[in-house]
Amino acid sequence: MDLIDRELLNRVQEGIPVTEQPYAELAAGLGICEDDVMARLRSLMEAGVIRRMGGVFDSRRLGYKGTLCAMQVPQDRIEDVAAVVNRYPGITHNYLRRHAYNMWFTVLSRSQEMTEGILAEIKKDTGIENLLNLPSRRFFKVRVKFDVKKV
Amino acid sequence: MVFDETDKKLIVELQKDLPLVSRPYAVLGERVGLSEAEVLERVTSWQESGALRRVGAALRHRAVGFVANAMIVWRVPEARIGDVGELLASLPEVTHCYERDMLPEWPYNLYTMIHAKTEDECRSLAVKLSEMTGVDDYDVLSSYAELKKSSMRYFVE
Numbered sequence: 312m313d314l315i316d317r318e319l320l321n322r323v324q325e326g327i328p329v330t331e332q333p334y335a336e337l338a339a340g341l342g343i344c345e346d347d348v349m350a351r352l353r354s355l356m357e358a359g360v361i362r363r364m365g366g367v368f369d370s371r372r373l374g375y376k377g378t379l380c381a382m383q384v385p386q387d388r389i390e391d392v393a394a395v396v397n398r399y400p401g402i403t404h405n406y407l408r409r410h411a412y413n414m415w416f417t418v419l420s421r422s423q424e425m426t427e428g429i430l431a432e433i434k435k436d437t438g439i440e441n442l443l444n445l446p447s448r449r450f451f452k453v454r455v456k457f458d459v460k461k462v
Numbered sequence: 463m464v465f466d467e468t469d470k471k472l473i474v475e476l477q478k479d480l481p482l483v484s485r486p487y488a489v490l491g492e493r494v495g496l497s498e499a500e501v502l503e504r505v506t507s508w509q510e511s512g513a514l515r516r517v518g519a520a521l522r523h524r525a526v527g528f529v530a531n532a533m534i535v536w537r538v539p540e541a542r543i544g545d546v547g548e549l550l551a552s553l554p555e556v557t558h559c560y561e562r563d564m565l566p567e568w569p570y571n572l573y574t575m576i577h578a579k580t581e582d583e584c585r586s587l588a589v590k591l592s593e594m595t596g597v598d599d600y601d602v603l604s605s606y607a608e609l610k611k612s613s614m615r616y617f618v619e
């Protein structure tokens with residue numbers, strides 16, 4: 312990655328213009344040509360630096376409810392429990408954390424009933440009853456932006 | 463907010479990678495049966511209403527050096543939760559900040575996510591945030607493995 316790639320990454324995290332020629336607009340800001348912007352983005356996607364490049368929606372405004380859940384999973388069962396949890400498309404993030412509650416995942420669905428259905432299935436299929444369900448009550452911030460110039 | 467069937471189709475397309483062609487919104491329009499101008503109009507109106515946060519790139523943060531992340535859970539007195547939440551949310555190191563229901567077996571009500579280059583850096587940041595907010599009842603849950611990380615696909619089921 313050269314300096315232009317880094318600056319481009321900072322800018323496309325902020326937002327890609329919603330205009331007829333968004334890459335030409337990005338290119339003008341960077342002093343390079345439109346084809347160069349598209350080629351650089353293509354390589355950054357192929358290299359896996361960019362995970363996704365598209366619309367980022369506010370799930371609540373699309374009518375989806377979100378919650379955070381945690382389970383205490385024995386070390387030797389992590390793989391099979393993760394296989395159960397990860398099969399739901401609405402479970403988008405699942406992390407192991409250093410705590411007695413070691414498996415933490417987020418659930419998005421269209422209703423509380425659907426979320427409860429998913430959690431009941433997870434408990435049944437894993438045999439682990441102790442599951443924290445922590446629905447969000449108030450939202451203060453979501454803004455994931457990494458300053459790649461500082462890296 | 464109400465979305466018609468064409469809106470939903472366009473939302474599904476917009477969640478895929480934006481085509482790397484000179485006029486990508488025209489390509490989305492072709493897929494859903496709208497003109498480029500109609501696509502731009504709808505997408506802009508969603509941006510204005512807040513339904514669409516942005517069209518943008520999500521990075522694999524491990525690929526750009528931010529390998530450590532921690533969730534800090536805070537127990538904040540009910541009366542202070544608004545002020546503390548806003549203060550923490552205003553900091554660039556904090557990427558997510560939510561108030562959540564407190565449970566008897568889990569007595570924390572404010573959640574922040576932080577990202578850094580090392581786990582130690584996450585821990586010193588937590589100390590700094592505690593000093594700033596005056597909230598000293600907290601726990602730092604460092605992540606040590608990512609089992610799943612994907613983007614939500616709305617309106618596909």
